[in-house]
Structures are given as C-alpha cells and as structure tokens.
Amino acid sequence: MSAAANKKLVQQVYEDAANRRGTTFYDNLADDGCWTVTGEYSWSRQFKGREAIMNGLMGHFRSLFHERPRTVAFNFIADGDFVAVEARGDNVTKSGQRYDNHYCMVFRIENGRIKEVKEYSDSALIERVLGPFPADRIAQNAN
Amino acid sequence: MSAADNKKLIEDLFVAIAAGNRTLFMETLADDVVMRVTGHYSWSRTFKGKEALIRGLYNYLATLVADGRRTIPFNIVAGGDHVVVEGVGEMQTRAGVPYNNDYCLIYRLKDGKIVEIREYCDSVLTEKILGPYRGPAAA
Numbered sequence A: 001m002s003a004a005a006n007k008k009l010v011q012q013v014y015e016d017a018a019n020r021r022g023t024t025f026y027d028n029l030a031d032d033g034c035w036t037v038t039g040e041y042s043w044s045r046q047f048k049g050r051e052a053i054m055n056g057l058m059g060h061f062r063s064l065f066h067e068r069p070r071t072v073a074f075n076f077i078a079d080g081d082f083v084a085v086e087a088r089g090d091n092v093t094k095s096g097q098r099y100d101n102h103y104c105m106v107f108r109i110e111n112g113r114i115k116e117v118k119e120y121s122d123s124a125l126i127e128r129v130l131g132p133f134p135a136d137r138i139a140q141n142a143n
Numbered sequence B: 001m002s003a004a005d006n007k008k009l010i011e012d013l014f015v016a017i018a019a020g021n022r023t024l025f026m027e028t029l030a031d032d033v034v035m036r037v038t039g040h041y042s043w044s045r046t047f048k049g050k051e052a053l054i055r056g057l058y059n060y061l062a063t064l065v066a067d068g069r070r071t072i073p074f075n076i077v078a079g080g081d082h083v084v085v086e087g088v089g090e091m092q093t094r095a096g097v098p099y100n101n102d103y104c105l106i107y108r109l110k111d112g113k114i115v116e117i118r119e120y121c122d123s124v125l126t127e128k129i130l131g132p133y134r135g136p137a138a139a
Helices: A003-018 A023-028 A050-063 A123-130 A135-140 B003-018 B023-028 B050-064 B123-130
Strands: A029-037 A045-048 A071-079 A082-089 A102-110 A113-121 B029-037 B045-048 B070-079 B082-092 B102-110 B113-121
Touching: A003 A023, A003 A071, A003 A082, A003 A102, A023 A029, A023 A113, A029 A050, A045 A050, A050 A135, A071 B082, A082 B070, A082 B102, A102 B082, A102 B102, A102 B113, A113 A123, A113 B102, A113 B113, A123 B123, B003 B023, B003 B070, B003 B082, B003 B102, B023 B029, B029 B050, B045 B050, B113 B123
Parallel strands: A029 A113, B029 B113
Antiparallel strands: A029 A045, A071 A082, A071 B070, A082 A102, A102 A113, B029 B045, B070 B082, B082 B102, B102 B113
C-alpha cells in the first residue's frame, strides 16, 4: 500500500480511538503484529502477537478505566511503510485521576496489515497514575 | 523544501552529531524555534526561542552529561513539513552512569530551518538518571 493509504488506515484507527472504539485497529492488526512499549520502565516490553497485544497490554490498560479509554490524535506523518502519530489521551481512571498522556506512536504497515507499533509516552505519568505493569500479565507475555 | 529535502537535512544533522559535531544542528535551529518536552514530568515544558532552548535545555543537559552526547537514529520518517526521528541516546552522566534513553523526536521545518521540536522519551529514566529538571527555565 502507498504511504497515503497507510496514513488513511491509521487515521481511521484514531478516529475510532477518539470515539472509544477499537474496531479498525483490531480488524487490521496482523496476527504476528508486535507492539513495543519503549523505554526501561515496568511496562516496557514487546507484546508479540494479537493475543499479547489485545489481552495482555490492552486488556490490562482498559481494566483501569470505567469507560473505554479515549485518545485524540493531532498529527500524522506517513512515509513508506511507516506512519507516525502524535496524540493525547483524555481519560479518568477508576480511582478518579486524570490520565492525559502525550503519545508518539510509530506504526509499520505491511500489505495493509499493522505489523509493528512503537509507543513513546510519559512513562512517569504511567507509573504514577496507572501503576506498574502486573507480573501475571507479564508471565503470559514472556519475550 | 520537499519532505525528501527535509529528511536529508535531518539525516545529515544526525550524522554530524554522531561524529561529535553539533554545529550544523545549532545552525539549523530557527531563532524562533519552539521545543516542547512532552508529558507531565519535571522536564516537561516549552522552550521558546533558540536562546531559551540552548540555555534552558542543551546547556543545562551539558552540565549533567559528559561531552560527546549523541542520539543515534534507527528510523527517520518524513512527510510534509515534519520529520520524525526514532533513536537511542548514547550518553553518560558526569559521574559515569550510562543514560541511553529511547527517543522519538518530531521536527517541523520551514525553509530549511527547524521551527518546532517535540520530544517523547522514557521520563522515568530521565528523572532516575538525570534527576528532576533544575535548569534555568525551572519556574
């Protein structure tokens, strides 16, 4: 697919994310897709495969909120197989704390499937508001 | 300039930085450049203007880390006026502690100059190794 088509796909993913949906991401995620939480904090790891991403990472993340979390993108940059997205979260945790992280996500798209996602965000905010990534989720996702 | 020109410019800057030469980078900063350290941690703030950026961030960082600090890109994505750099920092503190953060840097260019930068990185690591921001821009 062209950079323009890849950009359109990722724009649809974030149109969903702004409206508390995840259909486009789920439908277009490659079975062997890999989501990397960059850095060296407790959430940092590679979530490999659909199960690890959807249940391991997303499942835990979503369990911390009453409503499905919302993320609003404001910048898309597409080049070849890559689409970078800058976005802001707009969320309140179950314990009532604001969780409005600043994200830069880099997607790699191969033949219309999302093969790779790299997440960069304010890890100090994650640890402070969401807490460490739980060990039992980690065990399911040994890499 | 085209996205391809912008990409080449940023690639050249990082090649120079990797070789220990920051001059080209400094020359490419617009006088009215705005840099935002994203997030909600102690370093998160907006540096407005080249002088404020150099004094508040680059010179402050130089007091904390050894000379020769550099970030090595492994992916550069360019579209329109923007260039995205994913890279790994190769730095150590003045006390010799390694500081190798994962960076995603977004540059906006205008007429061959950098007018906007946004930095995303592992803020836990920043605060753990470099401590909370205590530079001249601290309010």
